[in-house]
Amino acid sequence: MSESREFAVMSHESDIRLAGLETHRNFDPVCVCQTTHSSGNHGQALAWAAQHCGLPCNVIVPRNTPTVKIDAIKGYGADVTLCEPNPTSRAETCAAICSEKNYVYIPSADHYDVMAGQGTIALEFLEQVPMLDAILVAASAGGMVSGIACAAKQLKPEIKIFVVEPFGKDLERCLREGKRLWPEPPQYVDTIAEGIRIQQLGKLAFPIVLSLAEKEVFTTTNAQIVEGMRFAFERMKVVIEGASGAVIAAAMSKRLRRMDGRLRHVGVILCGGNVDIDHIPWLPTREA
Amino acid sequence: MSGRLTITVNDILKAKNRIHSCVHTTPVFTSSTFDESYGRKFYFKAENLQKTGSFKARGALNAVTVLKEGESPPKGVVTHSSGNHGQALAWAARMRGLQCAVVAPNNSPNVKLDAIRGYGADIVICDPTPTSRQETCHRIGRERGFHFVPPYDHPDVIAGQGTLGAEFLEQIPELDAILVPTSGGGMVSGIAIAAQALKPDLKVFIVEPNGKDVEKCLRAGERLWPNPPRFLETIADGIRLQQLGHVTWPIIRELVQKDVFSVVLS
Numbered sequence: 001m002s003e004s005r006e007f008a009v010m011s012h013e014s015d016i017r018l019a020g021l022e023t024h025r026n027f028d029p030v031c032v033c034q035t036t037h038s039s040g041n042h043g044q045a046l047a048w049a050a051q052h053c054g055l056p057c058n059v060i061v062p063r064n065t066p067t068v069k070i071d072a073i074k075g076y077g078a079d080v081t082l083c084e085p086n087p088t089s090r091a092e093t094c095a096a097i098c099s100e101k102n103y104v105y106i107p108s109a110d111h112y113d114v115m116a117g118q119g120t121i122a123l124e125f126l127e128q129v130p131m132l133d134a135i136l137v138a139a140s141a142g143g144m145v146s147g148i149a150c151a152a153k154q155l156k157p158e159i160k161i162f163v164v165e166p167f168g169k170d171l172e173r174c175l176r177e178g179k180r181l182w183p184e185p186p187q188y189v190d191t192i193a194e195g196i197r198i199q200q201l202g203k204l205a206f207p208i209v210l211s212l213a214e215k216e217v218f219t220t221t222n223a224q225i226v227e228g229m230r231f232a233f234e235r236m237k238v239v240i241e242g243a244s245g246a247v248i249a250a251a252m253s254k255r256l257r258r259m260d261g262r263l264r265h266v267g268v269i270l271c272g273g274n275v276d277i278d279h280i281p282w283l284p285t286r287e288a
Numbered sequence: 289m290s291g292r293l294t295i296t297v298n299d300i301l302k303a304k305n306r307i308h309s310c311v312h313t314t315p316v317f318t319s320s321t322f323d324e325s326y327g328r329k330f331y332f333k334a335e336n337l338q339k340t341g342s343f344k345a346r347g348a349l350n351a352v353t354v355l356k357e358g359e360s361p362p363k364g365v366v367t368h369s370s371g372n373h374g375q376a377l378a379w380a381a382r383m384r385g386l387q388c389a390v391v392a393p394n395n396s397p398n399v400k401l402d403a404i405r406g407y408g409a410d411i412v413i414c415d416p417t418p419t420s421r422q423e424t425c426h427r428i429g430r431e432r433g434f435h436f437v438p439p440y441d442h443p444d445v446i447a448g449q450g451t452l453g454a455e456f457l458e459q460i461p462e463l464d465a466i467l468v469p470t471s472g473g474g475m476v477s478g479i480a481i482a483a484q485a486l487k488p489d490l491k492v493f494i495v496e497p498n499g500k501d502v503e504k505c506l507r508a509g510e511r512l513w514p515n516p517p518r519f520l521e522t523i524a525d526g527i528r529l530q531q532l533g534h535v536t537w538p539i540i541r542e543l544v545q546k547d548v549f550s551v552v553l554s
Contacts, residue, residue, distance in 0.1 A: 236337075
């Protein structure tokens with residue numbers, strides 16, 4: 001328990017920790033492999049974090065990645081290297097860069113420092129809204145939900161952490177059986193929510209989610225994700241991406257409605273707003 | 289002689305007391321990207337996040353509260369509106385337990401009409417001209433005993449909108465200028481009155497759709513617009529009125545910058 005407490009407390013400034021590493025030893029420039037399913041958020045975030053710490057950064061992206069995402073990553077000063085659009089090419093290109101340039105690989109989710117950074121969401125949220133009884137959070141590889149679960153359960157053990165998934169991830173079955181039941185090789189889920197396409201939870205994330213999250217998982221279809229997004233856009237005037245729409249859909253669901261009435265104060269993690277405004281799901285595509 | 293009603297910052301502060309428990313203190317956003325691109329520090333007052341989705345909630349609620357607290361409160365309120373004021377008035381009336389009817393032109397977006405009905409108000413459709421709006425509105429007021437709350441040409445509405453200016457200056461005391469989109473002029477009047485009292489050096493600038501010609505009018509010191517009042521062709525459906533109001537005009541002529549930002553929005 002004390003180990004995970006330390007883990008949660010150190011999470012405050014994980015990017016500053018990277019800079020701290022830098023002062024103790026030689027430059028540790030960072031490298032990230034942009035996974036084919038990724039919405040680009042991790043690539044952008046890492047480029048920004050590296051720029052903030054004055055470290056070089058290289059992001060590997062599949063050659064069919066939309067230009068707008070590549071430009072966003074370059075905008076933060078990172079180098080972009082293209083690879084073929086498959087996991088093997090991605091991993092090989094990434095490994096090659098890491099060894100050639102002596103860079104450190106930072107994955108998007110299955111890394112304790114990354115999880116700790118995401119866990120700061122829960123520290124902040126509970127400070128802002130101490131009366132939360134539950135938090136709904138979307139999961140792809142599970143970096144965010146792991147970090148949030150660790151932090152939240154440390155601060156408020158009775159709080160319930162619910163995972164929200166796209167239809168096809170089948171997480172509830174895995175959690176109830178306590179086993180990774182997903183097929184190999186790793187698959188992508190067919191969902192409009194670009195940020196949550198990975199079917200499997202990461203190897204580090206799975207035991208954390210198994211031990212700390214609720215077994216009930218909220219599954220969302222594309223239509224429900226759209227409804228969640230539309231509510232945010234139209235009623236809240238907030239621009240959110242698909243994964244966030246999924247969490248709103250979970251909040252709207254009959255399943256949540258039927259749950260324990262003592263869950264009065266429910267946190268909804270709107271994890272990102274990087275939506276392509278020319279490709280909003282319910283609108284016709286805007287031609288350039 | 290300035291010829292204007294003496295709406296003062298005190299009216300704005302009273303408005304704030306009436307409405308503050310019901311309206312949001314909206315956030316102020318900044319964008320380093322925008323500042324770098326456009327060469328100054330910009331502060332975006334997010335009234336798009338206000339109750340009912342626009343700043344109009346402030347003026348409407350202040351006006352309705354004054355009526356409700358008056359000696360003989362009316363049964364209800366009525367107005368004509370392209371949408372935002374109608375929504376705001378419907379909401380404000382519901383907050384204070386009054387009935388509400390909103391006269392809307394037949395080309396109003398459905399989402400706005402649904403929102404108005406969602407607050408419990410009655411919609412009455414009119415032709416898409418300022419004259420039809422006003423005539424229908426007065427008729428409904430007479431028939432139902434409802435008090436007319438105009439979208440801008442009323443001291444309580446102007447004072448309500450002015451709370452926006454007071455709030456903004458409290459949040460960002462270093463503001464040197466405020467850019468305000470303008471239709472009838474209720475918001476820019478209210479903001480200008482607040483600014484004059486709280487920070488006299490601050491410059492208030494009107495932003496208009498191309499064709500409103502406010503700068504010409506301000507420099508001439510005269511209302512040069514053609515009659516009857518027209519709507520402009522613009523995608524910005526909230527700022528289609530060509531003319532400034534009659535209560536707002538003298539305030540704007542006295543307090544607002546003569547340089548007007550004219551934006552092509554058609």
